Amino acid sequence: MSELETRVGNWFEHLAEMTPDNLEARRDVELVITKLDDGQVRVAEVGADGSIVVHEWVKQAILLLFRLHGLKRMDVGPFEYLDKLELKSDYERRGVRVVPGASARRGSFLSPGVILMPSYVNIGAWVGRDSMVDTWATVGSCAQIGANVHLAGGVGIGGVLEPANAVPVVIEDDAFIGSRCMIVDGGRVGRGSVLGAGTILNPSIPVIDAESGEEVSRGYVPDYCVAVSASRRREYPGGEFFLPCVLIIKRLSEGERHSKVKLNDILRDHGVAT
Ligand SMILES: CC(C)(COP(=O)(O)OP(=O)(O)OC[C@H]1O[C@@H](n2cnc3c(N)ncnc32)[C@H](O)[C@@H]1OP(=O)(O)O)[C@@H](O)C(=O)NCCC(=O)NCCS
Known part of the structure; x- marks a missing residue:
C-alpha cells in the first residue's frame, strides 16, 4: 500500500468532518485526481483472472473531493456553470x-x-x-x-x-x-x-x-x-x-x-x- 493510499484512507475515515479548509487533505486528494486525469491510477480494472479489481482508495479520493471543494462560478462564453470540479483540458497533447x-x-x-x-x-x-x-x-x-x-x-x-x-x-x-x-x-x-x-x-x-x-x-x-x-x-x-x-x-x-x-x-x- 502506498503512503498516499494510506493517507487517503485516513482522511476518508473522517469524511463527515472534511471541509474546504483542510488544506493537507486537499493536497493529497489533488494528487490522486491528477494521477487519475493522466491515467496513472484508475478506479477499477479487469484483473489477470478476469475478475474486476476495484481500487477503493481511488474512489475514496473522489468522494473526498466533493467534501473538500466549494462551488465556484465558471464562465464559458455566454454559458455559465456553478460546480465544484473543473473540466478536463489539454486535449491536443492527449x-x-x-x-x-x-x-x-x-x-x-x-x-x-x-x-x-x-x-x-x-x-x-x-x-x-x-x-x-x-x-x-x-x-x-x-x-x-x-x-x-x-x-x-x-x-x-x-x-x-x-x-x-x-x-x-x-x-x-x-x-x-x-x-x-x-x-x-x-x-x-x-x-x-x-x-x-x-x-x-x-x-x-x-x-x-x-x-x-x-x-x-x-x-x-x-x-x-x-x-x-x-x-x-x-x-x-x-x-x-x-x-x-x-x-x-x-x-x-x-x-x-x-x-x-x-x-x-x-x-x-x-x-x-x-
Ligand atoms: C444487435 C444487432 C447488431 C443485431 O444485428 P444482426 O446480427 O444483423 O441481427 P438481425 O438484424 O438479423 O436480428 C436478429 C433478431 O434479433 C432481433 N433484434 C435485432 N436487433 C434488436 C434489438 N436492438 N432489440 C431487440 N431485438 C433485436 C431481430 O428482430 C431479429 O429477430 P428475428 O430473428 O425474429 O428476425 C442490431 O440489430 C443492432 O441493434 N445494432 C445496433 C444499431 C445501432 O445502435 N447503431 C448505432 C448507430 S450510432
Whole structure:
C-alpha cells in the first residue's frame, strides 16, 4: 500500500468532518485526481483472472473531493456553470478529439485516439484507446470503458461512486454498445461483444443464451456475443407479466467483428461519425 493510499484512507475515515479548509487533505486528494486525469491510477480494472479489481482508495479520493471543494462560478462564453470540479483540458497533447458540446470532468481519463462527440464523461471514468463516445452518450463516474469500444448515440453508462467498494460498469475492448442502451450498477459487457440498440443491463437482469435457453449470468454479457433486449414471462399473484432480459442471439468467433459494426468503423476512420 502506498503512503498516499494510506493517507487517503485516513482522511476518508473522517469524511463527515472534511471541509474546504483542510488544506493537507486537499493536497493529497489533488494528487490522486491528477494521477487519475493522466491515467496513472484508475478506479477499477479487469484483473489477470478476469475478475474486476476495484481500487477503493481511488474512489475514496473522489468522494473526498466533493467534501473538500466549494462551488465556484465558471464562465464559458455566454454559458455559465456553478460546480465544484473543473473540466478536463489539454486535449491536443492527449491526442483526443472533442466535438463542441462534449464535456469531460477533470479526473476522468481519455486515452489517445478517443473521440468525444457531444457527450459527457464523469470523474473517475476511464476510456481506452481509439474508443468513440457518440452523441448524447454519457459515461458515468468510475465506469471503465476499454479500447476500440463504440458507445453509440445516447448510450447511458451509469456511474457507481458509492459505496467506495462498489464495482463500476465495465465495457471491455472492442465491444459495440448500440444506441440508447442503459448499462448501470456494475453491469459488464465482455470483449468484442455487441449489444443491440435499447438494451438494459444491470446485475438483476438475466442474460439468456437463445441456443440453450440457459441463464448464463445476471448483468454480464460474456465475450464475443451478440445480445439484444428481450422479455421473459413471469407469474405473479396479480397476473402474468413480461420482465426484460438480455438474449444472446449469436456467438462471434474470437477477434471477429459483427458486419453491422464494421460500417461504424469506416465512418469513424473518416471522422464523420454522426
Ligand atoms: C444487435 C444487432 C447488431 C443485431 O444485428 P444482426 O446480427 O444483423 O441481427 P438481425 O438484424 O438479423 O436480428 C436478429 C433478431 O434479433 C432481433 N433484434 C435485432 N436487433 C434488436 C434489438 N436492438 N432489440 C431487440 N431485438 C433485436 C431481430 O428482430 C431479429 O429477430 P428475428 O430473428 O425474429 O428476425 C442490431 O440489430 C443492432 O441493434 N445494432 C445496433 C444499431 C445501432 O445502435 N447503431 C448505432 C448507430 S450510432
